[in-house]
Amino acid sequence: MTTAEPRGPMADSAPPVVRTRAGAVRGCREGGLTVFRGIPFAAPPVGEARFQAPRPAPAWDGIRDAYAFGPPPPQEAAFLGRGDAQDASPGDDWLTVNVWTPDPDPAAHRPVMVWIYGGAYKLGHAGSPGYDARHIAHDGDVVVVSLNYRVGIEGFAHLDGAPANRGLLDQVAALEWVRDNITAFGGDPGQVTVFGESAGAGSVAALLAMPSASGLFRRAIAQSVPGTYFSDALARDIATAIAAEAGLRPTVADLSTVGPRALPAAGEALGAKMLQYVGRWGQAAPTMTPFSPVVDGEVLPVTPWQALTAGAGRDVELVVGHNRDEFRLFLAMGGQLGNITEEQARWALRLFAPGEAGEDGYRAAFPDASPDELFERVQTDWLFAMPSHHLAEAQATGGGRAHLYELTWPAPGGGGALGACHALDIPLLFGTFAADVGLMLFPGGEVPPEAEALSARFRASWTAFARTGDPGWPAYGTQERLVQVLDAEPQVRAYPEEASRRMWEEYEFAPMPLLA
Structure with missing residues (x-):
């Protein structure tokens, strides 16, 4: 059971400490909020754990300072001002969460909002300055959690010997951490809203369709959902082309011979010439990103549109837009x-x-x-x-x-x-x-x-x-x-977009096929 440290006469000035299931963490007070950064929700996905589903975070003794964001996951060169990802700590403890809370009081039971960043499934990290959640937590009197998940080859390449959609599985593991620990930070695990933009919105939509995410959130906000979900055949063909850029096969054994920070260069090299593959990959080629969630029949059984039409989101309230x-x-x-x-x-x-x-x-x-x-x-x-x-x-x-x-x-x-x-x-x-x-x-x-x-x-x-x-x-x-x-x-x-709506009325956003 998670509990906050007892409050005493010096509690307002003392650095706040919260006990999670894995160990105690010390945060800091900032602008009327208590903020915790870089808390592991899963073990570092390196060594034998690389390219596998996330594993539980190891417990620690004593009190862990939660002052700094965890390192970003390995990724390509940044864009849209996200260059800080390349300058951050190069450690391997990528799978971390951050918490902004008005008060880490277990009796508070505030709504919880869990942010999932975008970045074409190949970029991004929760420590980007643009995702500073202080205004949301303060203005809305809510607890905000942000998380890192594996992107690019580490998180989304469809490889032999690895589960599909590892980045999505990371998000599920983070939501399980929220379920098990957020009460101690003043949040209500029964009032969780996931929200994300672009690839983050695509992730939110995927979570709505994933059996492993069922029951982990009550509400969802999807901002600019991309329609790109790969078929199994397309994802495997793209992974073969990515691995070929490094002179390798698309297997865990081969790709594990290249360090996590060096491997994104293969995806970046392919992304720069994807237009050459229009005849083979169709509409996926001009997106310049060789990564998307894979409708693999297991982690993601069907597309989000198929799942929701069949009633998978009946118990989840949704805001969506563009x-x-x-x-x-x-x-x-x-x-x-x-x-x-x-x-x-x-x-x-x-x-x-x-x-x-x-x-x-x-x-x-x-x-x-x-x-x-x-x-x-x-x-x-x-x-x-x-x-x-x-x-x-x-x-x-x-x-x-x-x-x-x-x-x-x-x-x-x-x-x-x-x-x-x-x-x-x-x-x-x-x-x-x-x-x-x-x-x-x-x-x-x-x-x-x-x-x-x-x-x-x-x-x-x-x-x-x-x-x-x-x-x-x-x-x-x-x-x-x-x-x-x-x-x-x-x-x-x-x-307002009635002309477009009519043209697309009968269109089905199906898994993107391999054309040749």
Whole structure:
């Protein structure tokens, strides 16, 4: 049983100590909160444990200082301001959690929110400054937990001799840690909400479909769900190509001969030339990431859309949504904003547009769109908008409750050309405008008043949902399709992307196949 240290006359000034099942940890007080960093939730996945399911963290004697974030998992060179991942401690204790709590009192029973970072399943770590959860915990009076999970080859490559989806299994192990220990930090293990963005949202969606995650959380928030889930055949073929970059076979025995910090170079080398594999890997190739959850039939039996349609999320309340101009961020990062040709637009429409109408359907639906707009629109829809919308539809169809949103407020970065792009919701939710992607979206640290107001609204809605299951707007239904539109003047209205919704209405986000 986990218990907090007894409170005494010097408790307010003494460093707080909490006892977990593995041992005692000492945190620190920061801005009215108590913060614990770098607590192991599983054993270091190295040696015999490498490429295997997470194993229990070894117990320790005495009191462990929990002042610093654990080292990030091995990964490729960073982007979106996440360079600090490469400069952090190179230790192997990657599987750690961090806790922000208003008060580590076991009697508090506050709602718990567990953050899962994004990064294309190949990047990211919980210690990134943009994920500092102090504002969420303080403003919402909730306990916030963030976690590291294995990414890239260590976490998602489909290898002989290893379970699939090891990164997802890490997340399950972290949620089990929350179940077993969070009471001592002032949290309620029966009131857990998982929330994540991009690959983090894809992870949240996968957790909804995973038998091993059942019962570990009551609510879920998925921000910009990517529609990329690999079939077993595709994942194995991509793993073969990754291993070949290192002159190896896709086996645990072969890849274990390369150190964890050196191995990401193989994935990075393949990612740089994935477009060469369009004929073999289809729509997966242009994503430039050779990693996604694998529908392997065991860890992840079916896609999230299939699972929710069948009722898997009936007992979990869901908030899901996307940003209006998701793909514009990637155009900006690649220097392509305003530079898309008609030939490039035609290529994107033919590869990604759904159904028999395909390219003609998009041109008819958006007759005045420029090549730039068509290129961006179809990829926004395919990669994030329609997967997110379909997840709400699947939840409603399966008898569960979903609340859908769309962020339409444009970021000031890029002279306003970035629009409501991918990842804009991160600085708005966390209030971290001067960190990571916030530096790009809010240049010079200038945060307009409407952004501050929208940021407060994000936190109020997310924490209210974690507490009550109601984010402050009506549940989504397949008839009225009411959506919370988040802008300078938020409003509830019918889903704004009706033209896209109709084109994608019959589309199935199935496991991505191996084409040849």
